[in-house]
Amino acid sequence: MNRVQLSARIIERKSMRYTPAGVPALDLVLEHESTVTEAQQARKVKLDIKAVxxxxxxxxxNRQDTGTTFGLVGFLGATRTGRGLLLHITELNDIV
Known part of the structure; x- marks a missing residue:
């Protein structure tokens, strides 16, 4: 299974582009910050991730301001160059 669910905020947004089929596409950089439990210990997690x-x-x-926090669901794929990860956002929840 390849499913990601997290909260994040927009720290960078590129201009809207369109695929060859005419589908709107938006490239973003998101920031996630939380505390999780690992091996019975609290661990702070902070990361930036490229997303589309x-x-x-x-x-x-595209209508949201930079800094907007929201919940999302998506999946992980490779970047266009094949190096690194790209989060594909498929659903939005709770835009603040």
Whole structure:
């Protein structure tokens, strides 16, 4: 299974682009910060991750200000170059 669910905030948003099929696509950099339990110990997690949204999700995120925090669901894939990870956002929850 390849499913990611987390809260994040927008720290960088590129200009809206369109796929060759005409689907809106939006490239973002997101920041996530939380505390999780690992081996019965609290651990702070802070990370930046590259993300992409397509279609209506891209349009909705394009209307949000940088710094906006929201919940998301998506999956991990490779970047276009094949190096590194890219979070594909498929659903939005609780845009603050």
């Amino acid at each position: 949204a397509l279609g209506p999700v891209a349009e909705q995120l």
